[in-house]
Amino acid sequence: MQPLTLGKVAVRCGILALVLFVVVVIALKFGAVPVSLYGLAKDLIGVLIGRSSNISSEYGMIIREIRLPRIALGILWVRHFRWQGQVFRRCCAIHLPIRMCSACRMAPPWDRYWL
């Protein structure tokens, strides 16, 4: 069994963040007013890397005032609510086999967390 390292977690989270970005761009495109997917992705990347401070004025209001706030709320909402499943699982005490528990405590203190 491969140990879980900080790098592995970062890479996997990076992939998930990329998927989230794609989903957000697609979610911003759909709606009553059509928005160019290419232009939107270009604008958003520009804002994210700091090359531009604004989304194109053609659809800026729809994106900034209507679609983006609710998408941001949806993302924040889940980051809070995701724990419910974990707590539900702990409360139900569904115990799965674990192969690394003893190794976790045997490792040196600085390695314990990321063994």
Added chain:
Amino acid sequence: MIIEPHLALRPEIAAVFTPLGGFIGATLTIAAVYLLGRYHGDIDSKTLLLSGVIVGSFFSAMILLLITMLPSSSTRGVVYWLMGDLSTPMPPILGWVLRTGFFAGFALIYLTASDLNLLLAGEKEAMHLGVDVKKVQLVVYLAASALTGLAVSVSGSIGYVGLIVPHLMRMIFGTDYRMLLPASAFGGAIAVVIADTMARTVAAPSELGVGAVTAIVGAPLFIYLLRRRLA
């Protein structure tokens, strides 16, 4: 008795008071479930679950009672909010509260990830390996409940995301909580953004409740996962 509309607050104040009232209600519910779920000072899983079900059904009855007392013009808004609604704009101050609460809760729960991994082997085994089981349970229960309260107070209840997504992420990334916690966060965000997009576009120009979309997709998926685990 009918609750009169003139008792309603100004919109900008109501925008803050609705989530505040929701969070206070959630905090009281958490305390009630915790106190009822304790048995001889310990948190007993089954008692906690049962007390959660009972407190939940009691407050559902209270909500129904309040809805029957509202004027019919307000009923649609209440029902829509209860189904989960992301369309209401959030005041900036609430955004800050939500973000601060998220980072505090995330840090608190993520610090217990190694202990949660050991708890997978069982409470006694974890205790023998040096985990303060009671403390970890209490921290996770309180932090998770407070985070849930914060989220639900802002947008109403959007069901099944917290049940389905962690299970799916566990199937993809394994059971290690150090990976599972951030993966569930990203996976859940992806799921809600997709559900919200569907809610906005499937029946356009009218809009469905996000909670209804997640329930329609989530319930069969949850049954499938349950049957798969039993098999």
